[in-house]
Amino acid sequence: MTIYESSVPQMKKMLLGLDRWLDTAVAYAQKKSFDPNVLLGLRLAPDMYPLVRQIQAACDSAKFTAARLTGKEAPKHPDTEQTIDEIRARIRSCVSYLDTFTAGDFEGAETRKVDLPFLEGKYAVGSDYLSEMGLPNFYFHVSMAYAILRHNGVDLGKIDYIGSLPTQEG
């Protein structure tokens, strides 16, 4: 299992799932006659990110994980989204960015020194960074987005979170 396989395709899959949850959220808002953009401001606790920031953070986590592991510069996003349409465009932009990566870009990523903005003068090794920061942080924000939607009545289930699993007859 390469570090590419452990990261990019699965983060892309989860982001596309998150995009579908927003379809369900918009349909729910229409059924209940409220502005779906209201959902973006909702939080699980006053000192936790609202939905819009959770989605931005999920996108950033995927973007920075791929960029840092390959030594590339991630594109900037100013975090100005205020509507469901805008945050969906952000998700698509992140998915398109993930699509630019190939398995080859990740050669040497396991042992690459990853500098982190919050760890001045220190670095983490690529494989540690992915396992202990990149993936846990990504799943955290995706899960919080799910939790905010569920907490506010959007009808999602575990299968929407996991998505389809590649299986074979046997």
Place this chain on the structure above:
Amino acid sequence: MTIYESSVPQMKKMLLGLDRWLDTAVAYAQKKSFDPNVLLGLRLAPDMYPLVRQIQAACDSAKFTAARLTGKEAPKHPDTEQTIDEIRARIRSCVSYLDTFTAGDFEGAETRKVDLPFLEGKYAVGSDYLSEMGLPNFYFHVSMAYAILRHNGVDLGKIDYIGSLPTQEG
């Protein structure tokens, strides 16, 4: 990065973190003079698992991921925990189980055929199972446990979720 490194040590680290969150939760309950076991019954939505079941599911997800990837039989747990002390014992039992695994147990795990109880007659390949089911499902339940605690006033932060990151001077 081996499939062992991508799974067992990190799941153990997260479960030990979850155990520490319960310390914070108990201290919060004492400060606010309520029975800490009340927290175990709280949910983010009526059709989502309560905290106790989220923790059981996090433990099971770790246990089954390790067992299925190595072709071992996982120990049974009857899901009868009703107190914080009991659920912490469950976490410790799961951590002890994870400690029985060595990197060598995971030889061939990437291509192992993993049978899943909910996929009759089909199997997933080990690496797909870990990336698309084992880890996402594990992080889901750990994150929901965190979300329930935070939603109910327990003072946790992102650093409690991520834990320490192995870094080097550079």
